[in-house]
Amino acid sequence: MAKLDDVVVGIVALAGGELIGRIRLQKIVYLLEQKGLNSGARFAYHHYGPYAEPISDAVTDAKFWGRLKETMAFRQVDGAPFSKFSTEEAPTRLGAIDIDQARPLVQKLAGETSTVLELAATIHWLATQEQEQVPDWRAELERRKPGKTGSGRRERALALLKELELAPTDA
Amino acid sequence: MTGSGAGAIDFDWLVDNLRVVRAKIGIGEGETDEGEPTTIQTFAFEEKALQAVEAFILARYHLYSQVYFHRVTRGIEMTLSAFLRSIAVLVANGRAQELPVHERNPLVAYFAAVEPTLALYLALDDAVVWNMIEACADNGPEDVRVLGRDIRDRKLRKAIEIDMVNTTDLDRLRKGFIDNDLKSSIGQTIFRDAVSLSIYKDAQREDIPAHKRVFVKRADGNVVDIAALSKAVAALTEDQNVLRYYFADWRQYDSALKCAGETNGEAR
Numbered sequence: 121m122a123k124l125d126d127v128v129v130g131i132v133a134l135a136g137g138e139l140i141g142r143i144r145l146q147k148i149v150y151l152l153e154q155k156g157l158n159s160g161a162r163f164a165y166h167h168y169g170p171y172a173e174p175i176s177d178a179v180t181d182a183k184f185w186g187r188l189k190e191t192m193a194f195r196q197v198d199g200a201p202f203s204k205f206s207t208e209e210a211p212t213r214l215g216a217i218d219i220d221q222a223r224p225l226v227q228k229l230a231g232e233t234s235t236v237l238e239l240a241a242t243i244h245w246l247a248t249q250e251q252e253q254v255p256d257w258r259a260e261l262e263r264r265k266p267g268k269t270g271s272g273r274r275e276r277a278l279a280l281l282k283e284l285e286l287a288p289t290d291a
Numbered sequence: 292m293t294g295s296g297a298g299a300i301d302f303d304w305l306v307d308n309l310r311v312v313r314a315k316i317g318i319g320e321g322e323t324d325e326g327e328p329t330t331i332q333t334f335a336f337e338e339k340a341l342q343a344v345e346a347f348i349l350a351r352y353h354l355y356s357q358v359y360f361h362r363v364t365r366g367i368e369m370t371l372s373a374f375l376r377s378i379a380v381l382v383a384n385g386r387a388q389e390l391p392v393h394e395r396n397p398l399v400a401y402f403a404a405v406e407p408t409l410a411l412y413l414a415l416d417d418a419v420v421w422n423m424i425e426a427c428a429d430n431g432p433e434d435v436r437v438l439g440r441d442i443r444d445r446k447l448r449k450a451i452e453i454d455m456v457n458t459t460d461l462d463r464l465r466k467g468f469i470d471n472d473l474k475s476s477i478g479q480t481i482f483r484d485a486v487s488l489s490i491y492k493d494a495q496r497e498d499i500p501a502h503k504r505v506f507v508k509r510a511d512g513n514v515v516d517i518a519a520l521s522k523a524v525a526a527l528t529e530d531q532n533v534l535r536y537y538f539a540d541w542r543q544y545d546s547a548l549k550c551a552g553e554t555n556g557e558a559r
Contacts (some may be wrong), residue, residue, distance in 0.1 A: 140320055140321050141319075141320030141321065142320075143320055144320060167500055176487075177485065180455065180485075180487075180530065180532050184455055184458060184463075184466070185463070190529060191529075192525065192528045192529050193322060194322070194516070194518060194519050194525070195317050195320075195321065195322060195323075195324065196317075196322050196323060196324070197315055197316075197317040197323075197324045197328050198314065198315055198316055198317050198328070198514075198515060198516055198519075199515040199516030199517075199518055199519025199520070200316075200317060200499060200504065200516050200518070201499070201516070201518045201525070201528040202320040202321065203320075203529075233319050233321075233325040234319045234320040234321070234325065235318050235319040235325045235326065267318065267326075267329045268318055268326070270326070270327075271326050271327065273325075273326065
């Protein structure tokens with residue numbers, strides 16, 4: 121099982137040394153976990169979709185040991201703060217995923233908006249998690265993510281899941 | 292009540308300047324919005340009250356750091372959590388009869404339930420917990436007896452705090468030693484307490500939902516997050532994590548100090 125510190129630093133590194141947003145980081149780990157990352161992180165559903173507290177703890181630890189830097193910036197439209205991560209490390213692998221496979225995966229995911237990642241992770245969660253017992257993931261998605269699924273974002277999230285071979289069978 | 296002088300706010304001025312407004316809320320993370328902003332009805336403060344609002348947020352931050360997250364307070368909370376967890380484990384392992392309380396004790400019934408009901412939850416109160424502590428402090432099985440006695444007799448655990456914000460080499464030495472050399476004792480004789488002390492952050496530390504944000508209505512009518520106007524609030528939006536290790540064994544505590552070349556031979 122991979123050390124989560126290595127995973128979060130590795131993701132930022134493979135994204136080009138910089139990554140914007142904690143939501144983005146959490147959802148990248150979640151989606152990579154479905155592709156065999158084997159991070160050991162256990163996810164639960166929270167406000168922005170599947171979330172694992174140990175990932176936040178791993179960010180804290182990585183910052184403590186000087187492996188990761190976090191700075192705060194602010195959204196122009198309303199001043200909401202968000203995180204910017206950076207690292208100078210160069211990983212040789214990412215969890216159980218070989219580096220040559222991990223790099224294009226991370227870059228694909230890092231290139232998506234955090235809302236699309238949030239929707240993709242949520243769709244996958246609703247469609248696959250037994251504890252959710254959701255009869256219709258589409259309706260549940262609309263209920264949980266009002267205002268986020270429009271302007272083609274839901275379709276982009278589904279397309280991303282299909283590219284990753286993680287789309288629901290009834291998508 | 293705590294004796295702390297922290298937390299003074301200008302309540303009247305804040306209320307006088309509180310308005311109901313319509314605010315644009317963006318989505319996603321990044322400097323530019325990821326879609327069309329939505330408009331919500333929310334509270335905002337007039338810009339002339341900015342300093343009072345800033346003082347309010349800072350006061351709340353200081354209260355958390357000086358009172359709610361005080362090392363003694365958290366130490367007792369860690370011990371109490373461990374005590375309740377030990378009770379739960381005993382009950383789950385079919386050893387409830389070893390506890391020196393009646394079989395219908397509300398705490399035992401709560402932990403014994405596969406899915407506790409609301410009625411079982413409502414039966415719990417301070418008196419139930421204190422009764423269990425007092426009973427176990429003298430007559431409980433060993434693991435719960437030690438914890439119960441420590442709580443009853445105010446035997447506080449020694450704490451080592453690691454500065455996660457302005458980290459020194461000493462902090463790195465100690466954390467490395469505790470996390471590696473004393474790893475097997477964490478959760479047993481060493482309690483690890485990590486909390487996120489943030490001036491302005493959702494509990495999940497991902498983003499701040501709109502209903503938890505503090506807005507300021509500017510003179511030109513625009514409504515913005517206070518973090519965009521106040522350098523003090525902006526500076527503290529990043530997590531100011533608090534990390535402490537609480538030691539039940541003074542020898543382990545001493546070794547954690549000695550690892551950095553210091554020693555404290557004080558016996559527990």
